[in-house]
Amino acid sequence: MPGPAFNSVAWFEIGSNQPEEVKQFYGRLFGWNFQLNTNTPGVNYHAVVAPGAEQPSGGVWESEGKFSDYAIFYVFVQDVAATVERAEALGAKVLMAPVTDAAGLTFARLEDSTGQHFGVFSAPAQ
Structure with a gap:
């Protein structure tokens, strides 16, 4: 399976002080599953995998009150x-x-x- 095209939106991220509620909401709404990602030390991050997808397409960053809640897109x-x-x-x-x-x-x-x-x-x- 080829990867995303360069200069296209290929990832999103939701930063939240209430990550469990975020995961529960979007999991119920869209059927998303979440996988713990430990690639960045000191960061609590869960990759988002949509039903039928082979790879994650986004993530939930647990802010732990260190920054304001946000949603952002990433371009490859x-x-x-x-x-x-x-x-x-x-x-x-x-x-x-x-x-x-x-x-x-x-x-x-x-x-x-x-x-x-x-x-x-x-x-x-x-």
């Missing part, structure tokens, strides 16, 4: 650092500089020129 890109640099040149602000987790996934969060939050990510080299 070839090079996170280069995309962040291009976004800044277009007026974006970096909210979270690029981070690479234990599985080799690299991601960053930005605010576009109108104040909307979004993320970019790339997969580890194969």
